[in-house]
Amino acid sequence: MRIGNLLFASYLLLTVVSPTRILAQQSCENLIAVQLGHASIVSARTVEAGPMKLPPNPPTPRTSVEVPRHCEVKGIARPTSDSEINFELWMPDPGSWNGKYMQRGNGGWAGSIPVADLIGPLNRGYAVAATDDGHTGGQMPDAAWAIGHPEKLIDFGYRAVHETAIHSKVLLHAFYGTNHTQAYFVGCSDGGREALMEAQRYPEDFNGIVAGAPANNWTHHFTGFVWNEKALHDNPAGTLPVTKLPVIQKAALAVCDALDGVKDFLIDDPRECKFDPSVLKCAGEDRADCLTAPQIEMLKKIYSGPVNPKTGEQIYPGYEPGTEADATSWGIWILGPVQAMFGNSFFGQAVYENPKWDWRTMDYDRDLKLADQKTGPILNSYNPDLRSYRANGGKLIQYHGWGDAAIAPRDSIAYYEKVRSFMAQYPDPRNKGSNAVDDFYRLFMVPGMGHCSGGPGPVSFGNVALDDNQQPQDAEHDIVTALDKWVTQGVAPERLIGTGKIGTGPGEQSNGTRLTRPLCPYPQVAKYKGNGGADDAANFACKVP
Numbered sequence: 187m188r189i190g191n192l193l194f195a196s197y198l199l200l201t202v203v204s205p206t207r208i209l210a211q212q213s214c215e216n217l218i219a220v221q222l223g224h225a226s227i228v229s230a231r232t233v234e235a236g237p238m239k240l241p242p243n244p245p246t247p248r249t250s251v252e253v254p255r256h257c258e259v260k261g262i263a264r265p266t267s268d269s270e271i272n273f274e275l276w277m278p279d280p281g282s283w284n285g286k287y288m289q290r291g292n293g294g295w296a297g298s299i300p301v302a303d304l305i306g307p308l309n310r311g312y313a314v315a316a317t318d319d320g321h322t323g324g325q326m327p328d329a330a331w332a333i334g335h336p337e338k339l340i341d342f343g344y345r346a347v348h349e350t351a352i353h354s355k356v357l358l359h360a361f362y363g364t365n366h367t368q369a370y371f372v373g374c375s376d377g378g379r380e381a382l383m384e385a386q387r388y389p390e391d392f393n394g395i396v397a398g399a400p401a402n403n404w405t406h407h408f409t410g411f412v413w414n415e416k417a418l419h420d421n422p423a424g425t426l427p428v429t430k431l432p433v434i435q436k437a438a439l440a441v442c443d444a445l446d447g448v449k450d451f452l453i454d455d456p457r458e459c460k461f462d463p464s465v466l467k468c469a470g471e472d473r474a475d476c477l478t479a480p481q482i483e484m485l486k487k488i489y490s491g492p493v494n495p496k497t498g499e500q501i502y503p504g505y506e507p508g509t510e511a512d513a514t515s516w517g518i519w520i521l522g523p524v525q526a527m528f529g530n531s532f533f534g535q536a537v538y539e540n541p542k543w544d545w546r547t548m549d550y551d552r553d554l555k556l557a558d559q560k561t562g563p564i565l566n567s568y569n570p571d572l573r574s575y576r577a578n579g580g581k582l583i584q585y586h587g588w589g590d591a592a593i594a595p596r597d598s599i600a601y602y603e604k605v606r607s608f609m610a611q612y613p614d615p616r617n618k619g620s621n622a623v624d625d626f627y628r629l630f631m632v633p634g635m636g637h638c639s640g641g642p643g644p645v646s647f648g649n650v651a652l653d654d655n656q657q658p659q660d661a662e663h664d665i666v667t668a669l670d671k672w673v674t675q676g677v678a679p680e681r682l683i684g685t686g687k688i689g690t691g692p693g694e695q696s697n698g699t700r701l702t703r704p705l706c707p708y709p710q711v712a713k714y715k716g717n718g719g720a721d722d723a724a725n726f727a728c729k730v731p
Contacts, residue, residue, distance in 0.1 A: 211363025214257035284311035291373015327527030343564035374398030383567035411529030413492035424480035438507035453508035503596035509589030587635025644684025644703035
């Protein structure tokens with residue numbers, strides 16, 4: 187039994203037999219007295235059913251949403267003298283509880299509890315929790331909290347999520363008087379990194395995991411941010427205005443849109459796209475509908491990704507053509523300030539612990555080596571050894587949008603392939619010696635989708651928490667239901683059905699036509715059968731290219 191489970195078992199024993207502890211199945215308010223070792227309960231209160239005001243960050247289309255009656259518990263874990271891990275647990279009334287526990291991941295550098303992400307699971311009957319990852323105020327690209335605080339970086343890297351799981355399960359048992367039947371973790375971006383970290387480091391915490399667009403190759407990923415920053419600014423003549431993004435996207439679609447057999451303003455698999463931006467070179471002076479030679483050179487660097495100039499080694503994949511002009515894509519992440527801010531915060535505050543660090547001095551050999559040595563063991567969840575997670579019966583579903591301008595989509599494929607290669611050496615003795623990764627781990631690549639959600643195409647499949655009451659919740663249309671069915675019934679997801687709107691071209695509004703399209707487990711892709719509307723999933727089949 188692993189340390190985490192030993193702690194959980196010890197807590198349960200103390201809760202039941204010690205006269206100084208609260209006996210199992212307590213009222214919500216009495217949970218304030220539950221003792222958790224190095225954690226403490228700050229508040230425990232019953233929240234009546236009704237509208238809940240949503241926090242302004244992250245912004246959502248709605249300002250409030252209905253929530254059911256539930257018990258809200260807030261706690262702080264202090265596993266070290268420099269730790270302060272805030273966590274929050276919501277538990278539906280016993281009659282509404284589905285018997286399961288879910289934990290939600292964070293985003294960016296975290297720094298706050300993502301309470302909006304607790305609403306959807308609560309409405310489904312889950313007891314659900316989340317954490318701020320051990321610090322406050324760092325959700326924007328700011329890691330100043332890490333300077334001089336190595337324990338806080340560890341809390342962010344992996345300890346806060348595990349601590350939250352351990353303590354929340356104890357509180358859950360105290361409230362309901364029974365153990366949960368299954369435990370799931372669902373996260374995207376940094377939450378996807380956390381998800382894979384749990385599978386690798388704490389394989390007994392969760393029976394099922396959804397890892398969306400994981401930033402699990404953190405040190406190389408953030409090096410890629412600085413690479414793009416330098417590509418954009420090293421040569422002023424190569425500056426690319428946002429107004430040229432539709433020109434680039436239109437040219438990419440003209441070359442690659444129909445490769446999957448249907449023209450739908452989507453590049454189903456950008457790896458098959460041989461788009462050369464040189465076709466946009468201005469014949470004479472710079473114009474709005476063409477690119478200068480320096481702009482083309484800069485664009486090629488972003489598409490190709492960072493390379494160590496001393497060794498020629500690829501550091502991190504580049505970004506894909508086909509969604510450059512989408513509202514939440516390159517204009518915000520790459521041409522805008524977000525990638526640069528994250529890259530600078532990582533090297534300046536987490537690696538060098540010097541806010542005056544200058545990205546212009548970046549050495550892709552020296553600086554990456556230091557980042558890998560100092561922070562890689564803490565932040566990277568790129569270990570392909572998932573044997574313990576598999577042995578514990580865990581199931582893992584990963585997804586990534588091909589239009590993601592924050593985390594390079596091909597890195598999800600690279601990690602999946604790394605796991606498949608490693609696990610092939612270690613057949614599963616419980617499954618007739620099978621060494622097939624898809625017995626427990628499946629990856630879904632989503633055409634057109636941006637970072638975690640949004641974009642043109644089949645981008646909605648249960649991946650946006652606040653859409654829980656607006657989308658079908660069967661195992662084909664909802665990724666969490668698919669995970670639950672895989673864990674509880676042994677039925678693996680052979681496909682997901684994504685929904686969305688058909689676009690009409692870069693920079694233009696959708697024509698409003700509803701689109702459904704199968705999302706296929708990698709390496710399969712959706713292929714048009716040749717008959718029927720391209721907006722109907724029934725007219726596509728999952729096939730290996």
